[in-house]
Amino acid sequence: MWDRVAADLRAAGHQVVAPDLPGGGLLAAGETVSVEDMVDHALAGLPDTSGSWIVVGHSGGGIVATMVAERMVAKRPDSIFGLVYLAGMMLPSGMSFPEACTIAGSIPPQGIEPYLQPTADGLSTLVPPEAAVAIFFQRAQPADAIAAARRLQSQLDSSWMIVPSWTAAGAGTVPRFYIEALQDRSVPLAVQRTMQRLVPGARIATIDTDHAPQLSAPGEVAEYLLGLAKGHT
DSSP: OOHHHHHHHHTTTTTOOOOOSSSSOOOOOOOOOHHHHHHHHHTSSSOOOOSOOOEEETTHHHHHHHHHHHHHHHOOOOGEEEEEEOOOOOTTTTTOOHHHHHHHHHHOOOOGGGOEEEEETTTEOOOHHHHHHHHHTSSSHHHHHHHHHOOOOOEHHHHHHHOOOOTTTTGSSSSSEEEEETSSSSSSSHHHHHHHHHSSTOEEEEESSOSHHHHHSSSHHHHHHHHHHTTTT
């Protein structure tokens, strides 16, 4: 889903790393994936450079992005320029997404959860393609939505039932930016704005699109990130 955004960023001279996080697809019997495993994987994909990165977290990737920022600050404070949540889970340390939904008055299960199908081993869930099109990608071009929905894989429960762990002296020092998705059916706008209140201080932008702006409005997402890279906030 990031291909078009990545192409625009690379065309402007930026390096782009968009890792597939572990926890999806066919896994060995008994395999588990923690949020720390996903953070390790994301950081391992960053080339060794003296420059600064903008870290972008979409949806549940917001939790991973927060913890990536925490680790980057600990290693080299100037290695991260900004932390962007794209309809992402921007949560207080130790708080789960269902807790934020409850605070927002959006009682779980909501969004995609009622449509999740458990795998035979009971350790993972799968999003049916028709539910993905209706809940995740309803504002994308139909062909793009269908193609994206068909590429979704089962995901270990341990890799999406996660909570962030971060500190004010770590990730809390990184400038935060939140891009609202106004038509999001997975992370409803009321929940997005509740997270903004729970973790105050982020600069806010809005895109009138669905849960996956990088698919349905890639030009707008790229334009925002390029502006941020130039110091336009």
